[in-house]
Amino acid sequence: MELALQSAHSMISPSWSVRPRVNAAAAQLNTHHGLKKGMQSGLQHARHDDCQRYKERSILGACCAKQKKGAQGDALTVVTEGLESDGPISNGAPHQQVHRDSLIVEEGKPEATSLLEIDSVTEEELKEKGLRGTRRTKLVCTIGPACCSPAQLEAMAKGGMNVARINMCHGTKEWHAQVIRNIRNLNAEKGYNVAIMMDTEGSEVHMGDLGGASFKTEDGEVWTFTVRKLKGPLPARTIHVNYEGFAEDVITGDELVVDGGMVRFEVIDKVGPDVHCRCSDPGLLLPRANLTFWRAGQVIREGNSMLPTVSAKDWIDIDFGIAEKVDFIAISFVRTAEVVKHLKSYIAARSPRRQIGVIAKIESCESLSNLEDIIIVSDGAMVGRSDLGAQIPLEQVPAVQQEVVHLCRELNKPVIVASQLLESMIEYPTPTRAEVADVSEIVRQGVDAMMLSGESAMGQFPEKALGVLRTVSLRMEEWCQQEKLVDATSLQQLANTLPGQISEEICNAATLMANKLEAEAIFVYTKGGYMASLLSRNRPDCLIFAFTDSKEVKTTLNMRWGLIPIALNFSEDMEGNLERTFSLLKMRGLMKGGDLIVAVSDLPCSNHSNMLQSIQVRRVP
Numbered sequence: 042m043e044l045a046l047q048s049a050h051s052m053i054s055p056s057w058s059v060r061p062r063v064n065a066a067a068a069q070l071n072t073h074h075g076l077k078k079g080m081q082s083g084l085q086h087a088r089h090d091d092c093q094r095y096k097e098r099s100i101l102g103a104c105c106a107k108q109k110k111g112a113q114g115d116a117l118t119v120v121t122e123g124l125e126s127d128g129p130i131s132n133g134a135p136h137q138q139v140h141r142d143s144l145i146v147e148e149g150k151p152e153a154t155s156l157l158e159i160d161s162v163t164e165e166e167l168k169e170k171g172l173r174g175t176r177r178t179k180l181v182c183t184i185g186p187a188c189c190s191p192a193q194l195e196a197m198a199k200g201g202m203n204v205a206r207i208n209m210c211h212g213t214k215e216w217h218a219q220v221i222r223n224i225r226n227l228n229a230e231k232g233y234n235v236a237i238m239m240d241t242e243g244s245e246v247h248m249g250d251l252g253g254a255s256f257k258t259e260d261g262e263v264w265t266f267t268v269r270k271l272k273g274p275l276p277a278r279t280i281h282v283n284y285e286g287f288a289e290d291v292i293t294g295d296e297l298v299v300d301g302g303m304v305r306f307e308v309i310d311k312v313g314p315d316v317h318c319r320c321s322d323p324g325l326l327l328p329r330a331n332l333t334f335w336r337a338g339q340v341i342r343e344g345n346s347m348l349p350t351v352s353a354k355d356w357i358d359i360d361f362g363i364a365e366k367v368d369f370i371a372i373s374f375v376r377t378a379e380v381v382k383h384l385k386s387y388i389a390a391r392s393p394r395r396q397i398g399v400i401a402k403i404e405s406c407e408s409l410s411n412l413e414d415i416i417i418v419s420d421g422a423m424v425g426r427s428d429l430g431a432q433i434p435l436e437q438v439p440a441v442q443q444e445v446v447h448l449c450r451e452l453n454k455p456v457i458v459a460s461q462l463l464e465s466m467i468e469y470p471t472p473t474r475a476e477v478a479d480v481s482e483i484v485r486q487g488v489d490a491m492m493l494s495g496e497s498a499m500g501q502f503p504e505k506a507l508g509v510l511r512t513v514s515l516r517m518e519e520w521c522q523q524e525k526l527v528d529a530t531s532l533q534q535l536a537n538t539l540p541g542q543i544s545e546e547i548c549n550a551a552t553l554m555a556n557k558l559e560a561e562a563i564f565v566y567t568k569g570g571y572m573a574s575l576l577s578r579n580r581p582d583c584l585i586f587a588f589t590d591s592k593e594v595k596t597t598l599n600m601r602w603g604l605i606p607i608a609l610n611f612s613e614d615m616e617g618n619l620e621r622t623f624s625l626l627k628m629r630g631l632m633k634g635g636d637l638i639v640a641v642s643d644l645p646c647s648n649h650s651n652m653l654q655s656i657q658v659r660r661v662p
């Protein structure tokens with residue numbers, strides 16, 4: 042098999058690179074990161090206008106807060122910044138006020154609820170490990186037969202599962218609905234904050250279900266792959282393929298790769314809808330295993346292009362996800378930005394009051410060609426290494442992974458790295474050293490989340506696998522901090538409107554201040570989560586406590602690196618919010634007097650049409 046892999050890849054001409062950057066600033070940035078640049082082999086295209094957002098602008102120059110020392114290092118400085126709108130700032134220039142910390146009391150305003158809702162597992166971790174020792178990288182677990190009962194799900198939630206993924210390739214709707222109910226019940230009863238991500242099947246070409254059986258193949262055996270819809274048991278060594286164009290697309294000499302290389306066949310003959318293939322790499326054929334077709338060392342890109350990205354089944358599943366109020370929908374085999382936009386407007390029309398994040402799965406050649414466009418319109422991305430590894434040469438997957446992770450961070454989209462993280466733990470209680478090195482590298486790359494697939498869905502040791510992700514993340518994050526491996530100053534400007542730029546500069550400056558002052562945490566008071574996401578993008582040294590009055594936002598922020606989402610009813614009165622937050626966090630044992638925090642907010646101000654944006658540096662009283 043090793044040999045076959047090498048020969049399949051030896052003829053590859055284009056090396057996959059996903060960056061279509063062309064302008065000088067982008068080139069400068071990319072050089073800075075040591076990333077591969079430039080256009081290659083017609084697989085990329087340039088987008089000058091998008092490069093606008095990459096205007097390099099050092100966040101070092103963005104710090105708008107001037108520090109004034111208060112007595113005994115207490116409240117230092119408050120910088121408030123109005124945005125362009127009516128009144129004194131209508132010329133569009135940001136209006137800045139620097140003044141001493143003062144207590145603003147709004148008379149006659151009912152006291153907001155003192156409830157502060159934080160994921161109970163994170164709360165325990167904060168108490169046990171402290172603000173510095175709490176995990177930043179989020180963990181996604183695929184739910185399957187090995188972890189679907191309420192008790193098993195609870196064990197996973199306690200073990201650090203931030204997002205539960207249900208894969209619509211497997212299981213029935215009733216089964217998925219029950220899993221969703223179980224998770225929601227646990228969240229409500231035990232105070233967990235586990236988000237739910239539904240993953241669509243997509244336009245995967247796959248084998249039939251083999252009647253639920255699996256078959257061992259031998260070297261040189263001839264099998265028939267057919268698009269005929271046969272009734273009853275299939276003849277011996279005959280396999281149904283779900284893609285009707287299959288028999289027309291392949292030619293003699295093509296290679297048929299099962300499950301990314303677990304078994305390989307060579308096409309030797311075609312008779313109408315039947316394709317006869319000789320096994321060249323024997324192995325186990327599993328029900329509904331995916332199929333890719335290779336010619337001269339490259340995947341045949343037309344292989345499934347006749348299949349829609351979102352199939353009829355996917356639309357039914359998406360309706361199910363909307364009805365079940367899932368938090369994210371991951372779309373498999375995304376090829377273009379258009380399909381993401383279409384899905385987002387479909388969801389918005391059917392779920393106008395509740396946002397569902399659309400996660401683009403990057404797992405095909407087409408998704409790499411249109412990568413930047415796809416990520417710009419999506420709410421996040423997933424590097425689906427399993428399918429990706431069946432579509433591009435395996436040795437190119439790590440570089441693509443790193444580029445997708447980096448691009449998502451630049452574009453402020455959460456990114457998940459998925460598949461085969463701890464594959465050996467499906468069977469064994471301990472990972473291989475190579476798997477630990479892979480997971481550590483993913484954490485070092487600054488991914489938002491890592492995902493378990495078979496390890497949690499049908500493995501022997503789902504909790505142990507999750508435990509490995511948790512401990513490896515913690516160790517690597519600690520090391521990155523010690524070694525100062527996260528460079529917050531290298532990110533590019535995202536926004537092209539003044540309000541957006543101000544939010545961004547405030548978050549950049551807050552990160553810089555928190556890092557320099559070695560603050561214990563950054564607080565962000567946010568309605569929709571945008572400023573929280575900008576802070577997370579900067580990967581500060583300290584945790585980010587994101588206070589939001591929306592439970593929905595609280596759950597979706599759970600996918601973001603370093604964010605501790607907390608539901609809190611806050612008011613427009615920043616001072617009041619801070620005072621109340623300090624006392625609630627102290628009461629819960631999560632902060633102590635003297636802790637230094639940097640606070641930012643983007644709260645709307647009802648008496649002005651503008652937002653109140655501010656940075657404060659405070660010591661917990």
Ligand SMILES: Nc1ncnc2c1ncn2[C@@H]1O[C@H](COP(=O)(O)OP(=O)(O)OP(=O)(O)O)[C@@H](O)[C@H]1O
Pocket residue numbers: 183184185186208210211212240373427428494495496498499
């Ligand atoms: N709901 C489920 N019911 C039964 N088995 C499941 C379920 N979800 C996952 N599995 C099992 O766990 C394995 C790994 O899960 P995973 O979601 O990664 O599937 P996959 O088939 O590799 O699909 P994808 O390419 O979308 O990741 C599956 O191949 C399947 O055997």
Ligand SMILES: CC(=O)C(=O)O
Pocket residue numbers: 402404424425426427428429459460494
């Ligand atoms: C997760 C997934 O779909 C993949 O790795 O292909």
